[in-house]
Each structure stands twice: as structure tokens, then as C-alpha cells.
Amino acid sequence: MGYEVKLEIFEGPLDLLLYLIKKNEIDIYDIPIALITEQYLSHIKMMKSLNLDVAGEYLVLAATLVHIKSKMLLPAQEEDTNGQEEEADPRSELVKQLLEYQVFKEAAMQLDQRPLLERDVFKRGRTDEDQYADGGKDEVDAELSVFELIEAFYRIISTSEKTEFMEIDVEKMSLTERINEILDRLNEKKKMTFTELIGGQTSRKSILYTFLAILELMRLRMIRVYQAGSFGVIRVALFMEK
């Protein structure tokens, strides 16, 4: 039944590159660019094959690596007459960047090792600053996982699809527009249910966009979505400061 895949979690392209350098026990000041480029590219391929979203930054570094590789293949130009000297080593910029990243990565680890308030150490009298205040007493709010949202989405899709006809939809929709629309409506009403937000929209596409907009707003922590127990009403509210 399927595979179990163990993947290192990389914080970005530089992290992946550092990992490859460490794994191959390579001197960071003398990176065999052909080898590393090849491994880097195959890693990206693997990420793609696992349907992981390969962020643009990974591709940028891939392009940089290939560029450096091609530069290193060229014979060193030594045209003294031109005066302008070529950059000594095409890798130097990348190495500098890697070293800098390494320092910050280390710094982040050191910070993480400190005794953190509310994780390792506690002060007297905790404030409820992190809790969100909510008036509704009849419902106990529970934070909602993305999967429950997806389920709700399917429920709506399945009820609306029956009335859908084949038609060519030329209506243009943008996620940003939808996000703004939701924010406007929430600003007005403070709190809405998921069904209200979807309300009235019958085309699969517009429901999809609303759904994506909600996910995006959750990610940006601009709204909060909660539900009172399973199958309860899903409520959407603006994320309140403080």
C-alpha cells in the first residue's frame, strides 16, 4: 500500500544546497559545480514527482547553478589589454551567499535552544493575549483543520452541481478580487458562516475561488475559521489584533 517517503524538510534552495554539500562532504570553498548541479536538479525533479510545489526560488538557484557551470567550462579569459579583469571565480558570489545563510541558520538554531517563554519557562499570571475573545457562549469554538474545510467544500459542491449546465464561462475571476470581497463582507458583518460566504454562488469555479480565498486568508492569518464540533456550523471571522 503505497510508499513511505522520507524527505528532509528544506527551508529553501540554499538549505538544500547546504545539505548536498554536507552530504557529499565537500569543501564549501571548492564546490564541484557539475556534481552539485546534477544532484540539485534531481532533487527538484523528485520534489516535483511527489507533487510538492517547487517554489520559484528553487528554480532561480537551479538557473544560477547551470549558469556557473557553463561559465566554468569556458577557458579563463585573460585579455590584459581590455583592462577589465574577469571575476576570479564564478562560484564566489554563491559561496558568499551560502556562508551567510549558514551563519543565520546557526543563529536561528541558537535562538531556538534558548529557554523560551511559554515553551520552556513560564511567568506568573498568564495573560489571555493569545486567546481570541469570542462572545458566543452557546458554541464552543474549535480550531478547524484544512481537511474539514475541504469536506465542507465538497458538501457544497455536491449540492450545487446538480443544477449546473454545460456552459462556457467567460467570467473573469481573480483571487485578489475575491479576497477583497470577503474582507469587505467580513468588515461589515464581523462574523459570517462558511455557507453564507459561499451563498448564492453556483458555478464550481466561483465556489472554488471563494474557497481558495479563504485558505489564503487563513494562511496570512487575516481571518480565523472555527467550528463547534463535527458537522457544526463553520464560522469565519476577522483575525483580531491583540
Add this chain to the structure above:
Amino acid sequence: MEDSKAIIEAIIFSSENPVPIDKIREILPDVEKVEISRLLIELMDEYEKRSGGFLLLEVAGGFQFRTRPDLGHWINKFLKGKPAILSRAAMETLAVVAYKQPALKSEIDRFRGVDSGSSLKGLLDRKLVRIMGRKDVPGRPIMYGTTKKFLEVFNLKDLSELPTMKEMKDLHEEA
């Protein structure tokens, strides 16, 4: 005076936030600042020696009682709360801001090699990072820095308590 020590202890105990020396001085104007510092050190030593459930610590420019770090696990169990954890991305972003402040988003992105927008937003929401103003260059980009809450959360007296970049590099080269 033996009394002032007890008063200082009581003041700190009654406060939710770290109490700076100057605040104590306001209450005890007759006691010299040096004397207050001495008493504070005495108090800190006493709690340290007692090795009980909490300690008196100097954080974010003040003094505060805090539970002992190695007991965190028990307190989390007691409070039934999720311990406040920062993601690796957030930690990295925070590290760059802490060391490079005032830091621009473009600098943070460059050092990390990825877009730091959402991490920065999260750190701003948690009030670990604040906007320090705008840099006077084209585009007037926003400058970010750490907050007092950052010092409190990370158990730091002040920013100078962080190991320097050079120390970190040396450490790395030794490793």
C-alpha cells in the same frame, strides 16, 4: 537595610512584567541604585541556591520570576496549552532581523534565499518584530527590528547578550 530586600522581592512578585531597577528606585528613593543592584543579585543567588521551582532572572531590562527551564514539560502538561513554538522559517527570519536590524525585507529574502513575507507577517502578529520606520532610499522600504517582547520571550537581558556574528562564525569553523 534588610527591609528593602523584602520590598524589592515583593514588588517583583506582584508584577506580571519584568521590573526595571528604575521602577524599584521610584518606590525606594532612599536606597542607592548600586545598593538595589546588590540586593537583586543577592536575591537571584538565593533562588538559584534554593533550586526550587522558579528563579529570579534578568530579562528585557528588568527582573522577573520565571519557572525553571527544565520544568517546562510539566508546566505545559499543567496548563494544557500548546507550547508556543516557532517554525524554522520564522526562527531564521527572526535571526536575520535580530542580527541585521534595522533589516529590510529584501535583505532578509536574500540571506535566506526564499521569500520571507509570511514569516515576517507572523512575527509581526506575535509582536516579536516591529516596524522601525522606512529607509530613506528609493521605494522607501520598511525597516524591521526586534521588540522588547522578543527579549522577554527569548530570555535575554538585552540584544548584546546574543552571541555576535563573529563568535558564531568561529564556532562554525571549529565544528
